[in-house]
């Protein structure tokens with residue numbers, strides 16, 4: 001086999017593996033280098049997302065939700081279960097099985113598409129050569145006309161709360177607790193903190209989330225964040241805003257935390273501490289000094305709007321570059337770059353990337369918040385519809401939250417849709433389609449939505465933009 005490729009991708013997360021498959025589909029001779037080692041010591045393709053991110057967190061969220069429902073939802077339906085228990089080995093084992101199924105699946109897809117996988121750490125050298133260092137220290141060099149950097153991200157570590165993999169953990173550690181911690185501390189009320197905090201809360205942990213910002217879920221629309229905060233408080237998640245961690249010390253009886261809030265210095269002892277204060281682009285050892293590839297002020301690989309680094313034939317995608325750190329954003333960049341390399345018309349629109357938080361209730365949005373539009377001076381109108389008036393949601397006993405649609409005041413073009421409630425991770429897709437087609441709220445208002453479904457909340461919110469919702473006052 002020749003070691004000269006058309007495309008080499010470094011990183012096999014959702015950005016890199018998708019780029020590799022699309023490049024191979026387009027007839028390009030493609031290799032993909034990845035260093036992730038699974039629990040069995042073998043290569044585990046799929047990056048953060050499949051190994052320690054999106055997929056395992058959703059597996060545990062679903063398992064823990066079933067358990068939570070027994071106590072909190074079943075009785076409403078007239079079903080009672082005595083003394084439910086969780087078997088931790090099965091709980092974690094199910095998640096591991098799903099991870100293995102999906103990481104193995106990428107290997108199959110590589111085979112089917114004739115992508116050549118390499119197991120090891122890839123380093124870009126001058127002239128689009130890639131040096132690969134295997135686990136055993138063996139080195140080999142391959143080269144390509146184009147190299148796509150997709151090295152992803154890693155959790156940010158706090159210097160005064162360093163990960164030890166036991167008491168102070170990152171996302172990977174919090175997906176692998178062998179027993180339910182009695183007291184769990186979470187630093188950061190972002191997506192990861194809320195999702196993993198929810199998992200362990202549902203199984204009975206006392207969860208305290210410490211968040212430095214004064215505002216809850218600042219990236220979301222304020223109306224949606226308000227509903228979510230109320231629901232999380234009802235579930236017993238103790239979220240402390242405007243609270244800054246100063247110290248975390250591991251002692252025999254737990255992790256001793258010192259944090260400052262509006263009332264001064266506070267102390268808290270927890271059994272486990274999850275630090276989820278954000279992620280940073282991972283470029284350690286990725287670039288030889290003379291490649292010419294630059295990093296931006298936040299340590300991300302600097303790229304233009306076509307994900308090109310400015311160095312001939314070198315591109316970068318996913319969490320390692322600007323834009324939201326979301327799997328689907330990286331995958332779409334991967335497809336676009338492969339198409340640009342093949343001389344086709346690739347396309348990526350960062351303005352319509354949907355955000356989803358898989359808590360209970362779920363939170364989802366796409367486009368601008370009301371606050372952003374106010375700041376930008378854009379004239380807008382708003383429609384709202386509560387799930388409390390949606391028959392399907394009531395029948396499911398999940399009639400919490402709302403859909404909020406924002407359209408331009410003059411053109412009616414949809415500028416943003418924000419949701420909190422049941423199934424909104426799926427409902428947001430319809431709104432993204434409408435926004436990508438430059439649709440108006442009237443377009444959605446005129447489309448037939450099946451009854452009774454949760455999607456009627458989107459329909460009614462669209463009607464409500466024009467003050468003509470049917471099942472509520474306007």
Ligand SMILES: Cc1cc2nc3c(=O)[nH]c(=O)nc-3n(C[C@H](O)[C@H](O)[C@H](O)COP(=O)(O)OP(=O)(O)OC[C@H]3O[C@@H](n4cnc5c(N)ncnc54)[C@H](O)[C@@H]3O)c2cc1C
Pocket residue numbers: 010011012013014015016033034035036046047048049050052053054055057120121122123150151152153171192282284285286317318319320325326327328329330358
């Ligand atoms: C707990 C958690 C839950 C999440 N849930 C969601 C979710 O529900 N939805 C969502 O959209 N996003 C979610 N994310 C974010 C998502 O995982 C990331 O946005 C996504 O994985 C980024 O993809 P990527 O391909 O850019 O990088 P990564 O997935 O980080 O993959 C990068 C890969 O490159 C490898 N690598 C790095 N450097 C080298 C090198 N020099 N040589 C060889 N290999 C290298 C790494 O080992 C890794 O395998 C979650 C993240 C976490 C932590």
